[in-house]
Amino acid sequence: MAAQLPAKLKPAARVAGQRQDVWSIVNEAAAASPVQPIVNMGQGFFGYNPPGFIINAAKSALDRVDCNQYSPTKGRPRLKKAISDAYAPLWGRKLDPDTEITITTGANEGMLSAFMAFIEPGDEVIIFEPFFDQYISNIEMAGGKIVYVPLSPPKDGASRTSSSAEWAVDFAQLEKAITPKTKMIVINTPHNPVGKVFSKEELQRIGDLCVKNEIIILSDEVYDRLYYVPFTRIATLSPEIENLTLTVGSAGKNFYATGWRVGWLMGPPHLIQYVSAAHTRICYSSVSPLQEACAVGFEQAESEGFWDETVQDMKAKIARFNAIWDELGLPYTDPEGGYFVMVNMAKVKLPADYPFPPHVASRPRDFQLAWFLIHEVGVAAIPPTEFYTDPNAWIAEDYMRFAVCKEDEVLETAKERLRGLKKYIEA
Numbered sequence: 001m002a003a004q005l006p007a008k009l010k011p012a013a014r015v016a017g018q019r020q021d022v023w024s025i026v027n028e029a030a031a032a033s034p035v036q037p038i039v040n041m042g043q044g045f046f047g048y049n050p051p052g053f054i055i056n057a058a059k060s061a062l063d064r065v066d067c068n069q070y071s072p073t074k075g076r077p078r079l080k081k082a083i084s085d086a087y088a089p090l091w092g093r094k095l096d097p098d099t100e101i102t103i104t105t106g107a108n109e110g111m112l113s114a115f116m117a118f119i120e121p122g123d124e125v126i127i128f129e130p131f132f133d134q135y136i137s138n139i140e141m142a143g144g145k146i147v148y149v150p151l152s153p154p155k156d157g158a159s160r161t162s163s164s165a166e167w168a169v170d171f172a173q174l175e176k177a178i179t180p181k182t183k184m185i186v187i188n189t190p191h192n193p194v195g196k197v198f199s200k201e202e203l204q205r206i207g208d209l210c211v212k213n214e215i216i217i218l219s220d221e222v223y224d225r226l227y228y229v230p231f232t233r234i235a236t237l238s239p240e241i242e243n244l245t246l247t248v249g250s251a252g253k254n255f256y257a258t259g260w261r262v263g264w265l266m267g268p269p270h271l272i273q274y275v276s277a278a279h280t281r282i283c284y285s286s287v288s289p290l291q292e293a294c295a296v297g298f299e300q301a302e303s304e305g306f307w308d309e310t311v312q313d314m315k316a317k318i319a320r321f322n323a324i325w326d327e328l329g330l331p332y333t334d335p336e337g338g339y340f341v342m343v344n345m346a347k348v349k350l351p352a353d354y355p356f357p358p359h360v361a362s363r364p365r366d367f368q369l370a371w372f373l374i375h376e377v378g379v380a381a382i383p384p385t386e387f388y389t390d391p392n393a394w395i396a397e398d399y400m401r402f403a404v405c406k407e408d409e410v411l412e413t414a415k416e417r418l419r420g421l422k423k424y425i426e427a
């Protein structure tokens with residue numbers, strides 16, 4: 001039984017107030033399901049290994065004394081140089097590895113460092129809804145106030161399959177959200193969970209607003225090698241925008257190694273130096289041998305054909321998996337980037353007397369859909385209202401998010417099981 005803490009030892013409000021998170025609800029449902037083992041398409045981890053040349057680099061790094069000791073706080077020089085070289089053709093210039101790149105413990109810790117570096121109590125940070133859930137607590141830990149601007153799905157998303165491009169930025173709302181206290185805006189492209197790749201025009205408008213109002217842009221581009229339409233990096237739009245932009249990357253997402261916890265931020269020296277300072281105090285430095293392996297990854301990815309392969313493979317997985325929704329007649333959001341598919345399940349009728357546990361019954365309909373899918377067909381997906389504030393949760397309560405970054409056999413098993421939904425689907 002959990003011990004009760006005396007009042008004097010109570011946990012800090014920043015963690016104590018948090019309700020049961022979606023990951024533990026889904027895991028709990030999976031453990032209790034009569035269908036075992038569950039096909040887990042919930043969390044966005046890969047069902048397969050990084051390519052051999054990167055795995056081998058990690059193995060040989062472990063044999064080197066210097067790779068088993070502290071790396072410099074801003075990251076290993078070899079990795080920073082490899083990132084600078086790999087991004088040069090994408091940026092149109094070579095970033096200075098010493099002053100414009102800093103290595104972090106995954107993108108997550110990199111973003112926490114960015115918030116810790118610039119946000120003080122009372123500062124406002126704009127984020128788009130739906131959001132990657134980690135932003136919220138990271139901003140709140142720094143004392144920031146979050147101002148939400150919704151990305152709106154197509155109004156007829158329940159009746160037709162649409163492109164993720166149709167989730168629209170409401171620029172009138174965005175302008176209204178900007179106040180003299182707005183210090184930062186977070187954008188995420190390609191987007192989790194929607195799969196939207198922000199268009200050049202959208203990014204230009206966002207960038208212009210940030211220049212006009214002096215707002216730092218934190219551009220979370222962790223899926224930056226997985227795009228199926230032209231992809232624009234906001235930092236490359238103008239020197240004025242670049243001056244305000246921190247771009248976030250993730251080796252976990254690039255190289256199928258989410259457990260390695262290697263990420264980085266790129267940006268002008270006057271921003272990067274403070275992110276590095278915060279990172280030094282949060283975790284000092286990041287995992288040495290895996291930084292070395294990621295350096296090799298960047299050095300060799302192009303010549304190994306890995307960047308092309310990663311796009312082709314993921315596109316094929318998306319097409320393979322989405323065939324089931326076409327077959328079942330359930331509309332979905334076709335992603336322009338990343339590896340998440342949002343499926344609209346308005347047509348799935350949940351039995352009125354279904355025995356949902358109270359903590360699921362009290363959440364929006366997508367939590368019940370998630371529970372139902374796990375128990376009735378044995379497939380786990382994520383209820384996306386977790387990525388919304390309560391007043392706006394209705395926008396996504398008919399959707400479910402599926403991560404397709406799994407082995408093809410797993411996708412086929414999922415499809416076979418999802419056919420079991422047929423009897424619950426209204427024509």
Ligand SMILES: Cc1ncc(COP(=O)(O)O)c(C=O)c1O
Pocket residue numbers: 044105106107108109132188191192220222249250251252253258261262263
């Ligand atoms: C949009 C987005 N940003 C950041 C991250 C975290 O990346 P990392 O694993 O490198 O911390 C994720 C992981 O799911 C994500 O979806």
